[in-house]
Each structure stands twice: as structure tokens, then as C-alpha cells.
Amino acid sequence: MGALTGSGSTGPSGVSADPSSRRAALVRSLEAEGELSDPRLRDALLRLRREVLLPHAYVRVSGPAADPIDWRLLDGGHPDDREEWLDLVYDGDSVLLQRDGEPLDALGRGPVTGGHMTSMSTGLLATVKALETLRIEPGQRFLDLGPGPGISLALAAAVVGPGRAFGVERDRHMAAFAQRNLDRLGLGVRVVTGDALDGHPASGPYDRVHSGFGVPSVPAAWVDQLAPGGRLVTTLATRTPSWPGQLLVTRTPRGRAEAVLQGGRRGTRPLLGYRWLTSVHHRPRIEADPGRPRATRLAPPDRDAYGFWLAAAYLAEGLVWDFQEGVMRIVAPDDDSWAVPGPGEGTVRVRGRRDVWADLEAVHERWERAGRPDAYRVDLSDGGGPQHVTSGGGAHALEWTLPALATAVPVSSAHARSLPAQHGGGAGPVEQAESIVPPMRRAGGGA
Known part of the structure; x- marks a missing residue:
């Protein structure tokens, strides 16, 4: 890697190449979105030279289904890469840093093929x-x-x-x-x-x-x-x-x-060995055949009804919420089934051996009876035993048990060096409506 240099110049796009100006702009954007209120954290963000911690960045060139994957490595110390690299470092998204657990002290800039990301910064x-x-x-x-x-x-x-x-x-x-x-x-x-x-x-x-x-x-x-x-x-x-x-x-x-x-x-992304479900391979099939329409009393829940969607993740297991072009699709990949709300109000299209929308209807009814909770208590008093989740007391409380680490992460994969791409499209944290990005290593994550 080349040495980092400070500059107050303006690049070809007209954006300041001065990292301090970019830091200030990043902080302003966080404040404007209501995401930053702690004055100490604000001061730390203004002073943190992110470019020192992120001296290089991989850019994915291939599409989500490509195998092997084509990448391009940007070297922050190279004048031809500097502006694009600084854009990545200070846009607030994740920065891709490491393929397949590789050493990081002698990476060469330019195109490279193959491998999967094993480390990235969190958004x-x-x-x-x-x-x-x-x-x-x-x-x-x-x-x-x-x-x-x-x-x-x-x-x-x-x-x-x-x-x-x-x-x-x-x-x-x-x-x-x-x-x-x-x-x-x-x-x-x-x-x-x-x-x-x-x-x-x-x-x-x-x-x-x-x-x-x-x-x-x-x-x-x-x-x-x-x-x-x-x-x-x-x-x-x-x-x-x-x-x-x-x-x-x-x-x-x-x-x-x-x-x-x-x-x-x-x-943040899960530990290495933890397998997310993905609906990527179902997308063309859903486009071709969304399913048979049927009546439903459940309108598509708001995406910010977080208490409901979190309960659905545990009480209607095996589902993935996939957004493409603004259309909600709920997919059960292991059951080869899906549901697409519409056309029109009061209808939903379903296909496959599992009525995916019926599962959501059942969870939504239980969530309504429980008082539409947006927070749940987790019992950690057992010291390594099962961790039980509840929405509170009463006959209608929602309850489930979290999966144990030993069963959620198979021993055979717990120490794997890399995994195939599972979730992507922007990098960094898990975020609703993102497309597929590379996964994280077992006991890392990137922050």
C-alpha cells in the first residue's frame, strides 16, 4: 500500500478530497437523519480518521450470481484510486477489506478474481x-x-x-x-x-x-x-x-x-457458520408465476412494524422478506413456497406446498392479541441454559426460545475460513430490502 497523504484539493467530481471535510459532512448527515445525539460520540466521529483504519477497499465488479466473483482492489495511497476510495470510506456504508482470511500487509491494487469476503467494516x-x-x-x-x-x-x-x-x-x-x-x-x-x-x-x-x-x-x-x-x-x-x-x-x-x-x-452480520436463508434463486420463478390469488384480511404490514416482523422470524420460521422493485415477496426457500400481496386490496397470491401468507396471518393475529408489542424480555438467568423470550405476562403473551449456539452453528462449519455469498447489495450491516453480500467470519463481524 502506498502512504496516505492529506490534501485540501478537489477531485474531478468536484468533491473535496480533504478527509476532514468528508468527516464533517458525514456527521451532518447523521444528525440530519436523527441518528446522532451523543456529543462525545459526535466529537469522536469528527476526529476519527477513518482512512487510517480503512487504507484499502474491495469493489465487487460481478453481479450477485457470479461464480467466481470479480473484484477490484482500491489502494488509498495511489493517486488514481484515492477519490473513489475516499468516497467509499466516507459514504457511511460498509467497506470490503479481506478475501478468504488473506494477510493484509501486502495486497496489490487492481482486478482480482475469486474468493469471498471474510471481513468488512460495519455500516x-x-x-x-x-x-x-x-x-x-x-x-x-x-x-x-x-x-x-x-x-x-x-x-x-x-x-x-x-x-x-x-x-x-x-x-x-x-x-x-x-x-x-x-x-x-x-x-x-x-x-x-x-x-x-x-x-x-x-x-x-x-x-x-x-x-x-x-x-x-x-x-x-x-x-x-x-x-x-x-x-x-x-x-x-x-x-x-x-x-x-x-x-x-x-x-x-x-x-x-x-x-x-x-x-x-x-x-450486524451473523457469526461464521450461521446460515441465513436466501430467496435469490426464487426470484425469476416468482416473476414468472407469482401464484394463485386468494382473499386475505391481512394487509401487508408496515416494514417498520418491527415488533411483528421480529416475532414472525421465530414464530413463522423459515421465511425471507424479499423486496424487488418495491414489491413485497415473502419466501419459504426450504419449502419452495412464496406469497406476493395483491393484486389489489384484500388479496394475496400464494404458491407452493406451504401457505406462507397463512403463517403470517396467524402470527399477526397473535401479535394483535398480545397488544402489538415492540419489545420483548429475554430471560438470561439460567447461566448458559435455554434463553426464553416473552412479550410479557398474560394468556396472550408471545413466547419462544432462542436457539442454542451449539445447535445453530454446526461444529463442521464453525471454524471455516469462508462461506459462499448469502446476502448482498450494499455492504455492512444487515438491512431490510438489501440484496446479496458476502457473509462474515465466525467470531468477527467488523465494526
């Missing part, structure tokens, strides 16, 4: 939401699980202070890459190589814990390493990338762990 909106939820303050001890290149770790370290922020990264090449770049920022951060599912007990307990990858249930080690008064944020990975959930765990001053699960539009 900034998801990172900011998680850090604001954590309520980071000076002097706290912060643990980042699967920090990838270290964006969230650097932001937290700028707030908590030197020597108080730690990261655990499974991939030794990424751990060394992140540590080297973080050292250039002088934040006093330590990144260790290890399985993030085990946390980092040596430097605990921690006041704030952030996971840069999604898990189907909460590892007991994470809760054990949370200090009294501490807060932990992670994405709960469901079988579908369409319906992520954000879990906030707090430990009371008396030591009890309390957890609240909420749905949302964004989340």
Missing part, C-alpha cells in the same frame, strides 16, 4: 446506533467483540480514554491489521487474537460490551464479564437477514442480568 448507522445505546462515558472499560478494522473500537476508545478499550478478533491477520492502524491513531487500544465468543476475561469485567457480529443467542461468557451497572449490545441473528433484532443486556447494581430485545431495520 456507520448500525455502529452509531449501537454505541449510542451503550451510553459510553469517560473512564469506563470497553470490550469490542469482533472489531474487524476497529471503527467502533476507535470511537469508543476516544470516549473512554487510553488503556480502557479492548478488542477480541478471531482472524490473526485482521487483528494485526487493526492493531497497527489503531496504534497510528494513538488511542491506547489493545486488540487480542482469540475467539470473541469467549470474550476477554483477562481484562474484565467491562462496563460496556459491543458485539460486531450477530449471534442466535447470548454467550454466557459475555454476560459473566459484564460489570454491575454495565450494558451489552448485540444483534440477535435470525434465519432471515430481513428481520434483525437488537438485544440490550444490562446488569443491575445487585448483579442481575436483564435483557430487552427489539426489532429494527439494521443489525
Whole structure:
């Protein structure tokens, strides 16, 4: 990689090549969208030189079905790449960084074919939401699980202070890459190589814990390493990338762990070995035959009815919400079945051996009877046992049990180096209505 250079010049597109101007514009956009309110985090974002942590970027050239995949590597130190690279670094989306667990100290710019992404930064909106939820303050001890290149770790370290922020990264090449770049920022951060599912007990307990990858249930080690008064944020990975959930765990001053699960539009990608369902291969078939129409009383639920969609991920298992050209399609890939609302009000088209829309009708009716909950309690009191979810008390409460890590991630795939593309179209966090992007490694995620 070439050396990074600062410049106040303007590139051919008329956009300032000065990273400080881009940082300010990025912060303004976050504030305008109502995503940023913490003044300490705002100051950290204005000061964080993202270009130091993201000195290169892969651009996917091939379409979503291509195999092998064609990429192009941008070198931020090369004058011919600099403007496009800075656009990627400061547009707030994810940045693709590593193929198949490769070493990161001698990458060559230009076209390359084959491989799948095993590390990328998380989109900034998801990172900011998680850090604001954590309520980071000076002097706290912060643990980042699967920090990838270290964006969230650097932001937290700028707030908590030197020597108080730690990261655990499974991939030794990424751990060394992140540590080297973080050292250039002088934040006093330590990144260790290890399985993030085990946390980092040596430097605990921690006041704030952030996971840069999604898990189907909460590892007991994470809760054990949370200090009294501490807060932990992670994405709960469901079988579908369409319906992520954000879990906030707090430990009371008396030591009890309390957890609240909420749905949302964004989340981080799941640990390596966790298989998302995908509807990509069904798209041409649905276009050709949306299905037979039937009557329904259920109008397509709003996409921001997060409490309903999150419940559907568990209570109507095996479904994927696929948006193409503004049309909702609900697909059950394993059952070779789908549903497409319309044409017109009060009708839905269904096809396959499973009436997918009937499953959603049943969950929606239960969700209505439960009082349309948008948040759920998760019982973590069993210390490694089953984690039960409930919408509250009463005969109509929604309830389910989270899948255990051991069953959700097969041993044969838990330590795989890469997986085929599962979900894509923009990179970074899980986000509703995105198309297919490469998955994340097991105990990383990129933040």
C-alpha cells in the first residue's frame, strides 16, 4: 500500500478530497437523519480518521450470481484510486477489506478474481446506533467483540480514554491489521487474537460490551464479564437477514442480568457458520408465476412494524422478506413456497406446498392479541441454559426460545475460513430490502 497523504484539493467530481471535510459532512448527515445525539460520540466521529483504519477497499465488479466473483482492489495511497476510495470510506456504508482470511500487509491494487469476503467494516448507522445505546462515558472499560478494522473500537476508545478499550478478533491477520492502524491513531487500544465468543476475561469485567457480529443467542461468557451497572449490545441473528433484532443486556447494581430485545431495520452480520436463508434463486420463478390469488384480511404490514416482523422470524420460521422493485415477496426457500400481496386490496397470491401468507396471518393475529408489542424480555438467568423470550405476562403473551449456539452453528462449519455469498447489495450491516453480500467470519463481524 502506498502512504496516505492529506490534501485540501478537489477531485474531478468536484468533491473535496480533504478527509476532514468528508468527516464533517458525514456527521451532518447523521444528525440530519436523527441518528446522532451523543456529543462525545459526535466529537469522536469528527476526529476519527477513518482512512487510517480503512487504507484499502474491495469493489465487487460481478453481479450477485457470479461464480467466481470479480473484484477490484482500491489502494488509498495511489493517486488514481484515492477519490473513489475516499468516497467509499466516507459514504457511511460498509467497506470490503479481506478475501478468504488473506494477510493484509501486502495486497496489490487492481482486478482480482475469486474468493469471498471474510471481513468488512460495519455500516456507520448500525455502529452509531449501537454505541449510542451503550451510553459510553469517560473512564469506563470497553470490550469490542469482533472489531474487524476497529471503527467502533476507535470511537469508543476516544470516549473512554487510553488503556480502557479492548478488542477480541478471531482472524490473526485482521487483528494485526487493526492493531497497527489503531496504534497510528494513538488511542491506547489493545486488540487480542482469540475467539470473541469467549470474550476477554483477562481484562474484565467491562462496563460496556459491543458485539460486531450477530449471534442466535447470548454467550454466557459475555454476560459473566459484564460489570454491575454495565450494558451489552448485540444483534440477535435470525434465519432471515430481513428481520434483525437488537438485544440490550444490562446488569443491575445487585448483579442481575436483564435483557430487552427489539426489532429494527439494521443489525450486524451473523457469526461464521450461521446460515441465513436466501430467496435469490426464487426470484425469476416468482416473476414468472407469482401464484394463485386468494382473499386475505391481512394487509401487508408496515416494514417498520418491527415488533411483528421480529416475532414472525421465530414464530413463522423459515421465511425471507424479499423486496424487488418495491414489491413485497415473502419466501419459504426450504419449502419452495412464496406469497406476493395483491393484486389489489384484500388479496394475496400464494404458491407452493406451504401457505406462507397463512403463517403470517396467524402470527399477526397473535401479535394483535398480545397488544402489538415492540419489545420483548429475554430471560438470561439460567447461566448458559435455554434463553426464553416473552412479550410479557398474560394468556396472550408471545413466547419462544432462542436457539442454542451449539445447535445453530454446526461444529463442521464453525471454524471455516469462508462461506459462499448469502446476502448482498450494499455492504455492512444487515438491512431490510438489501440484496446479496458476502457473509462474515465466525467470531468477527467488523465494526
